[in-house]
Amino acid sequence: MRHLRVAAALAAALALTSPGIAAAETSSAPPSVAAQQQSLTWVGSWGAPVQHATTAFVPDWSEVGFANHSVRQVVRLTEGGVAARIRLSNAYGATPLRVSGATVARTASGADIRPGTVRHLTVGHQRSFTIAPGAEVATDAVPLPVAPLESVTVTLYFAEPTGPTTYHWYANTDSYRATGDHRADPAGTAFTETTQAWYYLAGVDVIKVFPRRTGVIAFGDSITDGYGATPGANNRYPDELAERLRAEGRPRAVINQGIGGNRVTADSPIFGDKGTARFKRDVLDQPNVGTVIVLEGINDIGMSGQAFPPGTPPQPEVSVEQLIAGHRELIAQARAAGVRVIGATLLPYKGADYFTAEGEAKRDALNHWIRTSGEYDAVVDFERAVVSPTDPDLINPAYHMGDYLHPNDAGYRVMADAVDPAAFAR
Structure with missing residues (x-):
């Protein structure tokens, strides 16, 4: 019986996506196929x-x-x-x-x-x-x-x-x-x-009988991209989140849309288009997306006023107010598209190459706004999940790869565990 159901769904899927089949032709398909087509996405x-x-x-x-x-x-x-x-x-x-x-x-x-x-x-x-x-x-x-x-x-x-x-x-x-x-x-x-x-x-998309708009997008920089995870092991935090949801009987697609070095407020030929510019393509245009987790801003802070990469002109100073405005723009874009938006606090970065006391003050201020403003639909507190028990500005040594910025496999697993699935679109 299961093979028959799969065969019917496959026939409907191929009929649904074939450019050579017009609407009038699909409407005259056998009832079982026509019914499948209406629930496929x-x-x-x-x-x-x-x-x-x-x-x-x-x-x-x-x-x-x-x-x-x-x-x-x-x-x-x-x-x-x-x-x-x-x-x-x-x-x-x-x-x-x-x-x-x-x-x-x-x-x-x-x-x-x-x-x-x-x-x-x-x-x-x-x-x-x-x-x-x-x-x-x-x-x-x-x-x-x-x-x-x-x-x-x-x-x-x-x-x-x-x-x-x-x-x-x-x-x-x-x-x-x-x-x-x-x-x-x-x-x-x-x-x-x-x-x-x-x-x-x-991207890779699949066809199935599935409720609409249940996919989760993880949007951010190298920490979302998975820098520091074991190569080839699929241990980035979005990977760990997908595994956790499936193990708990709450499976959802989780798509990683992180770019190393990416910033909310500034384009870069190396680090990609700024977050506010690429958000539509990388989040809102993805099929079946219902929720986005936004973890971005540490590079705006760390590169602010600094020559990064070394040998390049100094980057413009970025204020907390500019960062908040960028986050508000991401929230507005998500809301206009009917996508639930979760804000993530920035991880500690004391000891990283581009750490400064001024940058740390900006990170604290942005995290306070993310937690308390009520502008995001929900918040995931990655900072508190990975912070050192002895220094609030330091990532737990057990959770970073050695550069005081990027998590290791254990850190990415802790991040995935910090996400509350109840915050996702229903």
């Missing part, structure tokens, strides 16, 4: 906010791009479904991006994929497709039933030079490159080069 299962190409910190392939290369990338989903689609972004491309071919498959290990699970991706039913500068495309739905917390591997083949890429610079897991077309290879033998970044991938 796309659900964001994984995502990454995209950025300009840069190699300011870690060498990668972003500025040179690809030519006759296959790029294999592994992502772990937080929600399962009967079919999937991949979203690819050329948001920062100066020229059209020609994708010569692409596949998705279940991950085996490393660059290996599970034989028999390879699905060729199409856009408009074409295996080769072009993404215009500044655009994002979603592939057609593919029949690849996936389970929650399962990893899938996306392989993109670029026959022609791409130029500088649109990408996410800190993946905290390996991506792989091979010369030539190896998009359908089960074995990863040809993929001999690695970096820890994601290229052109903006």
Whole structure:
């Protein structure tokens, strides 16, 4: 019986997403399929906010791009479904991006994929497709039933030079490159080069029978992005939160939209568009989002008036009033879209490279406003979850990676445990 239900849902999903089926045709579908269609929805299962190409910190392939290369990338989903689609972004491309071919498959290990699970991706039913500068495309739905917390591997083949890429610079897991077309290879033998970044991938969505607007977006900087977590282990705080919710019988998709170095108030070619500018794309435009957790501002404070990265001109001073205004703008954008918004207090950072007494006073003032203003729908107090028991300005030594700023695996787990699921949209 379960196989029949899955088959009916899959048939409905593919009918629902096929560009060749008009509304009049779908309305005449068999009753069981038509009923399934009315309750199916796309659900964001994984995502990454995209950025300009840069190699300011870690060498990668972003500025040179690809030519006759296959790029294999592994992502772990937080929600399962009967079919999937991949979203690819050329948001920062100066020229059209020609994708010569692409596949998705279940991950085996490393660059290996599970034989028999390879699905060729199409856009408009074409295996080769072009993404215009500044655009994002979603592939057609593919029949690849996936389970929650399962990893899938996306392989993109670029026959022609791409130029500088649109990408996410800190993946905290390996991506792989091979010369030539190896998009359908089960074995990863040809993929001999690695970096820890994601290229052109903006999201993976799944189709399922699901209540609308239940997804959770974790929005922020490198602490949301997971810097300091064990590479390849999926121990970032959004990962831990997704695991915790599922273990407690309250499963929800949790999408990580953190960018290392990101700020609320200032754009950067290295650290991404400012939070207030990217919030619509990275939060409100995600499918099925109902709640966002905002953890951002420590870089506005830490970089304020300082040359960061070293050797660059000093950054403008940012006041507490400017930070609060930025947070208010995020709240207003979320409310206008009907998304529940949770404010997160900034973690202690005494001992970090860009710590100052003036910055600490700003952090205290912003955290006080987040806790007491009542402007957020709810608050998660990450500061109190990770603070040292002997110094209110210091992160607990057991919870940071050694730089007094970024949590380690234990710290990210504590952060996930501090989130109250009762605050999510219902």
